[in-house]
Amino acid sequence: MPKPRRILVCVTGLSPQVVTETLYALAVKQGWVPDHICLITTAEGAKRVRLSLLSEDPGWFARLLKDYQLPPIRFGLDDIRVLTDAQGKELSDIRTPQDNERAADFIVTTLRELSADPDSQLHVSIAGGRKTMGFYLGYALSLFGRPQDRLSHVLVSEPFESSWNFFYPTPYSKVIELNDKTLADTQDAEITLASIPFVSLRHGMPDQLMQGAVGFAGAVAAINRSLAPPELIIDLEAKRIRAAGSIIPLPPVELALLSVFARRALNGLPACAAPSKEVPDSPWAVWFMLEYDQIRPERGDEDATRRSLAKGMDGDYFSLHKSRLHAKLKKRLGPAAEAYLINNGRRRPYRYSLGLPPSSISYRKLAVADTQAVSEHTTLSSTDRSPS
Structure with a gap:
């Protein structure tokens, strides 16, 4: 070498x-x-x-x-x-x-x-x-x-x-x-x-902070957020979440999928099986659309999603969007993302859940005060609306 x-x-x-x-x-x-x-x-x-x-x-x-x-x-x-x-x-x-x-x-x-x-x-x-x-x-x-x-x-x-x-x-x-x-x-x-x-502490640094021009205070804040108790706030209408102190915009499908599991955790429901591969699952599509309908995606995206799930959600659709959700969380949060991932229990038969306790999950509009701990890379829209 x-x-x-x-x-x-x-x-x-x-x-x-x-x-x-x-x-x-x-x-x-x-x-x-x-x-x-x-x-x-x-x-x-x-x-x-x-x-x-x-x-x-x-x-x-x-x-x-x-x-x-x-x-x-x-x-x-x-x-x-x-x-x-x-x-x-x-x-x-x-x-x-x-x-x-x-x-x-x-x-x-x-x-x-x-x-x-x-x-x-x-x-x-x-x-x-x-x-x-x-x-x-x-x-x-x-x-x-x-x-x-x-x-x-x-x-x-x-x-x-x-x-x-x-x-x-x-x-x-x-x-x-x-x-x-x-x-x-x-x-x-x-x-x-x-x-x-x-x-x-390098392992606790999000990728964006490792690669971007973030100063001393921003880097220390990122580490402190990664070590703090996990907290997930979901703002469905604004299409964003706050996790580990960072505001993260999410596409409607990934946000709806995360919300399915957050809602189950809030209600104390047990881990559940994913839809079977290549076999449309109607109950799964219903769970998903209950969350998706609150997000108000763009009309074209909404129509495409409804067509994809008209007969139910299959395992390929579930796995694809779970992977995309995880990739976005890991890119923004680094190792701190682990608490916010949908885990499979690590043994077969896999059953999926969000491991956060109910006390760490809430649904509400993310106000200006919620952005104070956000990293220097995060920009919030001034046109966010209050949830209905």
């Missing part, structure tokens, strides 16, 4: 040394050599990295590679991602609540992008930058991190910690002046990489 593309992700502020210190701990002490370094920083942080690490002199990044005979590692000006404000202007520092929000969204977007490649392996360091930057980076890895990804913090021994002249332990004697004007030999420095376990 080919080796996964290794990416070191760092945040820095006024201390560019974090990059070389972390790289030394990973590549020299642990043998994990990245192929690429991605740096998230402020405008001032980018300037310091450019002057101290990527310049010809002192050029500490190139020096580290040469001193320890490391292979080429991609890290240049194009790999420095600078935080920006709402107008696209680079931030020199993070000082306001708005700056914090922008930093959080920027970091989440970066981690989502870097983790989208299944052949990549991320090592994320939270050692640099403001504390909020490190927190957001660690949290973003919890949201999007995979089993192969790692999180760490680098620790530097005294008296080298926070020294402006120290960048990594050299394999030879090099005397530097410390911040308190005393002298020390960089050959004596010790660097330790503290591994930080993280809880991966």
Whole structure:
């Protein structure tokens, strides 16, 4: 198997040394050599990295590679991602609540992008930058991190910690002046990489949030909704439901099928058999049309549905629209969709039901207040009518 593309992700502020210190701990002490370094920083942080690490002199990044005979590692000006404000202007520092929000969204977007490649392996360091930057980076890895990804913090021994002249332990004697004007030999420095376990929440993220440009708050809200107790609200006339906090429009046939099982669950009825394959079932068609008639679909759709079920509903029709319903719920809700699926009991003879308790199901018009927890991808129509 080919080796996964290794990416070191760092945040820095006024201390560019974090990059070389972390790289030394990973590549020299642990043998994990990245192929690429991605740096998230402020405008001032980018300037310091450019002057101290990527310049010809002192050029500490190139020096580290040469001193320890490391292979080429991609890290240049194009790999420095600078935080920006709402107008696209680079931030020199993070000082306001708005700056914090922008930093959080920027970091989440970066981690989502870097983790989208299944052949990549991320090592994320939270050692640099403001504390909020490190927190957001660690949290973003919890949201999007995979089993192969790692999180760490680098620790530097005294008296080298926070020294402006120290960048990594050299394999030879090099005397530097410390911040308190005393002298020390960089050959004596010790660097330790503290591994930080993280809880991966990636499996709870809906597909839309994994692929779209959703910010930090939206991603956290999606996780919270997926972990909350299930609640299903059905608005038949508006042709939509609220499930796991998300408003989901549904086609009339899929909505009617879901409503059949929601109504049975509300009334405490047991699981039921699906219609037989290629054998029209008249009672099933009656159950279905009782819900369908409340939805008011478009005339053409309504006529086509009535013709299809004129002799009853067969198993193929049932299976087709159950699959379409499940696909829509899974796409919007991710793993949180499981509570809202029509399950078959998982053993033969299959009997189908909606596993929600009656207290979790209701029928009503979805008002504006119901949309407050909806993800940034959801747009509601202003022409929704009240149910009759």
